[in-house]
Amino acid sequence: MVTLDERPQLIDALSALRDRVAAVRLPLPLPDTPRARQTRTELLAQLDDYLVPRLKDPDAPLLAVVGGSTGAGKSTLVNSLVGRRVSEAGVLRPTTRTPVLVCHPEDHHWFAGLRVLPQLTRVWLPQADEDHPVDEPAPEENALRVETASSLPRGLALLDAPDIDSLVVENRLLAAELICAADVWVMVTTASRYADAVPWHLLRTAKEYDVTLVTVLDRVPHQVIGEVSRQYAALLDKAGLGHVPRFTIPELPESACGGSGLLPESAVAELRGWLAHRGQDPAARQQAADRTASGIIDSLDTRLPELAGAVAAQYAAAVRLGGVVEAAYREQGKRVRRELGRGAVLAGDARTRWRAYPRDSTSEELLDALTESLAALLHCAVSAAEEHVRDAWRREPASEPLGPPGGGADREAVERIGMEARRWRRELEELAEDEVRGIDRPSGSRLSGSRSSRSSGAVPEPDTVAALLATSLLGGRRARAAGERLAELLGAQTALRLRDKGGELVLSYVDRVLHAERDRRLAPLDALDVTPEPQAELIAALSVLQKEK
């Protein structure tokens, strides 16, 4: 059980936990992600707005948040409790758009700073008296109006929240956030609403977090007040909330006719008394705050693993998505090697050139054709891989933020691959040139034998060597003749060495192209930086907290 004496270790553990939760990123839209994001937001809200400030300042006033469905009369209730119009009430829904916090003037400093609800900017309005109600302020995003009223007991602050099921999404989010910051949850419902699904969900959550809860049954017509409150009590009992204090407020003309008036003192006296007791009596106050705090801390035991699970799911999805890409490119890499071995590059144009070589086509043409053919093979492999990735990713909703797969047919990919192929060709030509220059040097003695001496009698053209080399490298089995001729020109050993070097060159370029394209595909995924660490860190922070409490 948490006691609200200052507990530095507990606060440290909670702060560490808070940082871990804040560090959680859930970028991939998995089916569970929206829920996990909400859990994260909610956890942050509870830690930032409630737990940490509450534990740091056990003496701060209790914050009672008045929440409920639209039209339940929350604002009217707050106004009546305060005794003057602090929150605007009306018939048009949703009424309250900017939450209003009311506290005793001497408690003002607790809420003026950013101790609680730091993300809401504070708005102050000039004191309005009974006769001159405050003009409606311009609605401001993320604002919190802080009002003071000396009619409120010290040690208690009331917060009028927007509807929990507002049509305006921001209001819904804000209401949830505000409720997270409460020491005392005041749930307002009405005679016609008490069986609605929405408030019951909230009540169940309250029960789960074991917070200090009060329910108010508002707007009950006089003639049926007994019947309805009995019904409501039965429902509460059934939901296991029978012990929750219930207050019934009858429907009065003041609340009905435009809601402009305040409820008479007598209608809210009981509730006000209860709240005042919580605010002023140290024991009651201690108990109220304590219960909510420890309830929320206990609820972390289940909620944090849930979040950690979502993080793990994110990581798993990222690994899955990345795995698809890797597998596709690995597959294509294998295929390219296979095709190279089969001599698939020496087909079509290149084959025709080769057959006409050297009589009807030049080395230049043969090299051109081979380079183009190699680029075509690589492009084909990349496109096939991209196609595979596209098909696989289409089935994965998580791939949405990674952008549409390009299909590999885009012009840029063609250019990139063509450039790599040309670079390969240049390097091959340089290799051939070096080799020919090596022969040029007076090392002819190495080349003995009539055939070698006959071939080396005329130093072979570097172009010819390059063309033959490229053919023998890319032509596989088909280009045996090229290899033989190369051996004739340069000698068997030199040719072999050259071929080994060239083969390495080809493979390195193939890998380079495929890896570059793969990395390009993986880049957006890598940029999301989904790692497994946050999961472990969350669990670790939780276990530290469990030890502390």
Add this chain to the structure above:
Amino acid sequence: MVDDDRERGRTRWNDDGERGRTRWNDDRERDRTRWDDGLIARRAAEKAAVAEEKAPAGPREEDALPPLGGSFGGPLRNRLDALHELVGLSRTRVESEALAEAGRVLDEAAARQRLSSRHTVIAVAGATGSGKSTLFNALAGVPVSETGLRRPTTSAPIALSWSDGSAGLLDRLAIPSRLRRRPLAGGAGDADLQGLVLVDLPDHDSAVTAHRDQVDRVLGLVDAVIWVVDPEKYADAALHERYLRPLAGHAEVTFVVLNQIDRLGTEAADLVLDDLRRLLDEDGVALGEHGEPGATVLAVSALTGEGVPELRETVARFVQERTAPERRLAADVDAAAARLRQAYVAEGRHGLDERARDAFTDRLAVAVGAQAAGEAAERVWRRGAIRACGTPWLRLYRWYERMRAHGATDPRLEVPVEDELTARQRVEQAVRIVADEASRGLPVPWAQAVREAAVRGAEGLPEALDELTVSLGDPAARPPRPAWWPAAVLAQAVMTLLQVFGALWLVGQILGVVEPGLLPPVLVMLGGIIGGPLVEWACEGAVKGPARRYGQEAERRLREAAAACGRARVLDPVAAELMRYREVREQYATVVGSRPPASRIIIGGGGGGRSGTSRLGATRAGARAR
């Protein structure tokens, strides 16, 4: 109270943003499948209808009377037929879920059409405590439905029919006979409301989820809905997000009634009514103001009776028009069409243009090496011609050179017999690119179908191209000879002979056999020596043109053969698939089609297409807003 642990386990904090929204999304997903569902109920209803046709009483009367509203008028009929066609045509292509809903709409249309068209089934729906049952009773004139303070009060739908013959309809709604009521004096007193079947629904927002299931089921089957809202709940997210927005297309068969205005002052009631109108507008619900078709918004107080006569009158008018079933089905078709839209309509131009086809055949030509083959043929031809016309001495030298370079064998003979003459990867790439081009601008399922057609066609394409190349033969292998060739060879031979003759002459002079005279033999020999290369040179020039023509001809033949092959195997199936899409697209256009407002159907239909599409647009806008 039903404890819905399942719901709770799934979402505890449904009141707040994202997760709440997800829940609604889930619900909507379920609603989509559930909306118009109730298969079991429907089956039961159909069986019951058959059974009742055999029974002597009511149904016979129903049968005997000619359907006054007739079967649905032309436009809706056409749209339903088109939808039927559409479902048939795209069963194998489009994901089954979207189509299943279209199928359900068709089933519903058929089921509704079989039943009485004289009746209009209107459901009264709303949140807990909005006073549905009170309003229901006010319309009935007798306390039929139990009203109460217990929330939720009504737990099963109760039907109230003003005239006979509605048994089939109520069977379809699966309302048991103990819950079928008649108004005061059997309803005979209300001539205006003859044909009305009013159904009081349970609430849709209470913690009892079974009620919501009931509501969702019945809402899919009724002809029109009266939504009852109250000043407290009129802006509930549950109502707007779960029902009004998805059903925005059904505005014409929707009434929105603001109940309990007795709780508000007149001024406040007007304010609230205006705000309600604004919210409905934001939901995308068209409002039936200024004679435009759309939802009717009224303010009543069921308790005091204020506004009830007006509501009654509006409903009576609506019922007497007897077009509600048709309008409802039209809206259903709209909704189905909007849902299918993604599968049939995509942004951008579709189809294969000439450029893409040409690019494809060009790629195939590269794959078979047409250009290189043409160039090779040209060069071989030229070389052959020049060699044939060349001087013998030059030929001798070249032969020697070749012997020296390659040994005795012809290099061409060394080339082994090859398989896979065509560049496989280039063919694959060509097919991929043309499939991408063709499927660009198509909705996903059709793009997939086009791609599959292309890939299927491309199976065996490289082999076919190989065969083709082989069958056309190597143009470089045995080039034909032009007509002037013998003359050139003859001229060259004459030149050689002249050289020989001149040489012999000279030798003769040296030997003294022939009379001396240096000039003539030298001239003759010189003529031969100069003439030989001259003839060769001339031939070289003359051969250029024909050689190029020959090469181009060879290239063209190969290219065209490859193109024909590619067209037959890939482009034609792709075009067929595109054609099919176009056909389906037309059917879809008919389904979306013009939707004349019901008021004009009576006069004779026609026009009003814009209202239909704008309604659809509104539905979509509503869907997007969600």
